[in-house]
Amino acid sequence: MQAEIRVNEKKTFAEWFGSRKVQKALVIFAFMVVPMVLLFVFTYLPFGKMFSFSFFDMKYVGARKFVSFKNYLKVFSRKDCFGALKLSLYYMGGSVVQLSLALYLATILSFKVKGGALFKGFMFFPYLINGIAIGFIFKFFFTRGFVFDSVLNWAGFTLDNLPFWLKDQRINNVSLVGTSVWRYTGQNMVLFIGAIMSVDSELYEAAMLDGANKWQQFRYIILPSIKTIILLNVILSITGSLSAFEPPYVITSGANGTGTYFVVMHEIAHTQQKVGLASAMAIVLLLIIFAATIVQKLLFKYVFKSGDDDDPKAGRRRERAIARYEARKKGGR
Amino acid sequence: MKKKNCLALVLAAVMALSLAACGSDAGVSASATDKTEVSQSVETKTDETKTETTEAGVLAYTTLNLDDHKDASATIKFIHHKTDRQADGTMDAMIAKFNEEFPNIKVETEAVTDYAEDSLLRLSTGDWGDIMFIPAVDKSDLATYFMPLDTLDNLSQKLNFVDSWQFDGICYGIPYMANAQGVLYNKAVFEKAGITTLPKTPDEFLNDLQLIKDNTDAIPLYTNYAAGWTMGAWDAYIGCVSNGSNTYMNQEFVHDADPFKDSGDGTGIYNLYKILYEATKNGLIEEDYTTTDWEGCKGMLNRGEIGTMVLGSWAYAQMQEADSHPEDVGYMPFPMTVNGTQYVAAGGDYNYCINVNSSDENKLASLIFVKWMTEKSDWCYNEGGYTVVIGGKNPDMYSAFDGCTVLSDQPALAGEETFLNDMNNESELSFNAGGNAKVQRIIEAAATGSESFDDIMNDWTAAWNAAQAELGIEAK
Numbered sequence: 115m116q117a118e119i120r121v122n123e124k125k126t127f128a129e130w131f132g133s134r135k136v137q138k139a140l141v142i143f144a145f146m147v148v149p150m151v152l153l154f155v156f157t158y159l160p161f162g163k164m165f166s167f168s169f170f171d172m173k174y175v176g177a178r179k180f181v182s183f184k185n186y187l188k189v190f191s192r193k194d195c196f197g198a199l200k201l202s203l204y205y206m207g208g209s210v211v212q213l214s215l216a217l218y219l220a221t222i223l224s225f226k227v228k229g230g231a232l233f234k235g236f237m238f239f240p241y242l243i244n245g246i247a248i249g250f251i252f253k254f255f256f257t258r259g260f261v262f263d264s265v266l267n268w269a270g271f272t273l274d275n276l277p278f279w280l281k282d283q284r285i286n287n288v289s290l291v292g293t294s295v296w297r298y299t300g301q302n303m304v305l306f307i308g309a310i311m312s313v314d315s316e317l318y319e320a321a322m323l324d325g326a327n328k329w330q331q332f333r334y335i336i337l338p339s340i341k342t343i344i345l346l347n348v349i350l351s352i353t354g355s356l357s358a359f360e361p362p363y364v365i366t367s368g369a370n371g372t373g374t375y376f377v378v379m380h381e382i383a384h385t386q387q388k389v390g391l392a393s394a395m396a397i398v399l400l401l402i403i404f405a406a407t408i409v410q411k412l413l414f415k416y417v418f419k420s421g422d423d424d425d426p427k428a429g430r431r432r433e434r435a436i437a438r439y440e441a442r443k444k445g446g447r
Numbered sequence: 448m449k450k451k452n453c454l455a456l457v458l459a460a461v462m463a464l465s466l467a468a469c470g471s472d473a474g475v476s477a478s479a480t481d482k483t484e485v486s487q488s489v490e491t492k493t494d495e496t497k498t499e500t501t502e503a504g505v506l507a508y509t510t511l512n513l514d515d516h517k518d519a520s521a522t523i524k525f526i527h528h529k530t531d532r533q534a535d536g537t538m539d540a541m542i543a544k545f546n547e548e549f550p551n552i553k554v555e556t557e558a559v560t561d562y563a564e565d566s567l568l569r570l571s572t573g574d575w576g577d578i579m580f581i582p583a584v585d586k587s588d589l590a591t592y593f594m595p596l597d598t599l600d601n602l603s604q605k606l607n608f609v610d611s612w613q614f615d616g617i618c619y620g621i622p623y624m625a626n627a628q629g630v631l632y633n634k635a636v637f638e639k640a641g642i643t644t645l646p647k648t649p650d651e652f653l654n655d656l657q658l659i660k661d662n663t664d665a666i667p668l669y670t671n672y673a674a675g676w677t678m679g680a681w682d683a684y685i686g687c688v689s690n691g692s693n694t695y696m697n698q699e700f701v702h703d704a705d706p707f708k709d710s711g712d713g714t715g716i717y718n719l720y721k722i723l724y725e726a727t728k729n730g731l732i733e734e735d736y737t738t739t740d741w742e743g744c745k746g747m748l749n750r751g752e753i754g755t756m757v758l759g760s761w762a763y764a765q766m767q768e769a770d771s772h773p774e775d776v777g778y779m780p781f782p783m784t785v786n787g788t789q790y791v792a793a794g795g796d797y798n799y800c801i802n803v804n805s806s807d808e809n810k811l812a813s814l815i816f817v818k819w820m821t822e823k824s825d826w827c828y829n830e831g832g833y834t835v836v837i838g839g840k841n842p843d844m845y846s847a848f849d850g851c852t853v854l855s856d857q858p859a860l861a862g863e864e865t866f867l868n869d870m871n872n873e874s875e876l877s878f879n880a881g882g883n884a885k886v887q888r889i890i891e892a893a894a895t896g897s898e899s900f901d902d903i904m905n906d907w908t909a910a911w912n913a914a915q916a917e918l919g920i921e922a923k
Contacts, residue, residue: 173872174571175588176584253738258735283895286737366737369672381884385882385883386872
């Protein structure tokens with residue numbers, strides 16, 4: 115009797131608890147809580163800490179002094195901080211080469227090619243190697259009289275006509291960018307192949323029947339279909355260029371005019387122990403990357419009018435076109 | 448059915464909650480009992496150590512008698528930077544020898560690559576082990592992290608070079624070996640080049656390098672530019688070697704308003720780095736300095752493919768071991784003569800220190816280990832180090848140093864202990880503290896002709912003066 119009453123009392127709560135709305139919320143919460151906690155503990159919490167560090171004059175150990183925006187002023191007044199960003203232009207140039215190469219290879223390899231899988235494997239392989247290991251590989255690769263020079267010797271160049279790949283300040287950044295292109299081209303290519311695979315193959319057949327050549331197929335079928343993934347890769351490689359670190363750090367340790375923004379930041383944080391200033395540099399770089407991403411988005415949206423797939427106008431245009439087509443079909447009958 | 452399900456869920460939730468509560472209750476009570484047990488055991492232990500230490504006073508290096516503690520028992524952890532000695536078994540062999548005397552002290556070692564940075568990060572976590580080599584911390588923070596080892600007065604009667612990590616007369620570190628700062632050279636190359644007497648001034652040195660270039664195939668001066676820290680090694684000659692004063696580096700340097708001016712007589716910091724600039728400009732260094740290989744250069748010096756390298760004496764043993772001509776590896780004082788005397792700077796390498804947060808028995812065991820390593824392991828001698836124990840034997844390699852005056856840098860004045868570190872960080876020149884980029888810049892400037900040497904020195908002076916102003920350090 116008593117138990118029944120208790121059940122009756124709880125019933126309303128139980129009913130509420132068992133309702134679809136609450137259960138849904140509960141399931142969402144249960145699934146979200148683990149990744150959210152991880153995200154918070156390992157991303158937002160350290161970021162918040164770094165943000166607060168940027169207002170202090172501090173070392174890793176020892177007392178801290180609040181200096182408000184002085185660190186930020188220093189970031190803008192120092193020559194080496196923003197001077198290092200100029201090097202990013204090399205890496206951006208490299209990323210253009212890298213993306214076009216990847217797109218070219220992806221287009222070829224997404225059609226039937228003999229040994230296509232093997233080529234894909236070879237191209238993708240560099241991405242699987244650890245960045246530090248790549249650094250060491252290329253350190254020896256570029257050493258005078260070692261791998262690169264030997265290969266060029268076979269091709270008929272004499273050693274005296276070859277430059278010092280890392281010593282000559284006119285080309286050493288190009289050499290470093292080359293390693294990064296070598297590493298990431300395969301990865302971009304695989305992403306592009308994945309996107310191209312999702313294009314309906316009937317479109318190619320239809321285009322072929324209409325007499326479109328391979329270039330026209332690429333230009334009017336493949337490119338519009340994968341523009342989202344291209345945009346994503348462009349954004350990733352631009353932000354990657356701004357934060358290039360591994361090649362200059364491992365191969366030249368940032369010396370001889372190859373110190374990128376990240377390498378300078380690392381030097382300031384760890385050798386000079388100006389943790390506050392380095393944190394401010396990191397925040398400034400973050401803002402620059404935000405700005406670059408937004409500018410790119412806008413550029414793609416307004417200049418190329420093809421930034422997103424979910425362009426509402428495109429949807430409406432498509433609907434109108436379908437309606438016209440249907441109307442014509444009806445009329446035809 | 449649905450109702451039942453809900454009920455079950457609620458019940459399950461309630462039970463889980465109560466279980467959790469039980470669990471935490473149990474946990475709390477268990478840890479509480481643990482705590483009481485621990486505090487009891489701590490009490491008994493402190494009683495023991497009290498009786499033990501009352502005879503000898505506080506735990507201190509000089510009063511610790513190793514023979515009294517043969518039965519000491521603990522497991523201690525030692526983190527260090529000698530990855531090569533960890534890999535070739537030297538470290539294990541020394542610990543095995545240590546365990547013959549102290550069988551119950553288990554020593555775990557860990558060699559850390561990139562020690563200068565990693566050790567600082569580990570130090571800030573507090574949980575790094577019991578013994579380490581002191582990284583670049585501020586001297587005022589020493590007591591926060593490390594156990595006092597002894598007073599400076601007591602320790603300096605037994606050991607050399609113990610003043611580099613002292614604060615207020617208390618020592619927190621003991622060097623595992625000491626280095627003398629000179630120049631590595633290949634005797635066979637010098638002979639072939641026709642050099643009969645070792646150079647004593649920068650001009651003689653540059654002439655000899657030119658002789659090596661003209662008469663042999665060897666690289667006259669190998670800079671090891673790419674490794675970075677090998678460039679920072681040039682900083683070790685500031686002070687005693689270039690100024691002939693053992694108070695300059697730690698006391699006067701930070702107050703010097705114009706430390707990088709040309710003294711005009713071939714001495715001083717200006718003429719020290721000028722050697723590097725001139726050698727680079729005249730093509731007396733390796734052709735492609737950006738791809739130098741530190742491991743490879745050891746064998747090259749040994750085989751006579753390199754004439755000279757500017758590195759501390761610690762590198763001598765490694766050069767000898769690198770290939771088949773150990774007898775050709777020589778070590779000479781730095782070619783700079785101040786008022787007719789060649790000075791040699793000698794000083795401690797990395798210093799052992801003990802975690803202040805370790806348990807009492809671990810502190811005791813750690814101190815035993817440190818004392819044994821310093822006095823009985825022969826590590827310092829085997830590495831070709833200058834002796835740390837006063838009156839200890841020196842390796843033969845120092846024979847060329849006869850007639851030179853050996854000095855070691857005096858510590859900073861009381862109240863100014865942190866000045867050099869602060870100046871280094873603020874000016875970003877980081878002398879003797881990882882300031883490799885500034886020395887690399889000299890080579891870049893000389894090789895590309897982008898800057899004159901005087902431009903660089905003026906730039907350094909400006910940075911130094913700005914730092915003095917920023918930190919409020921009086922400049923004279």
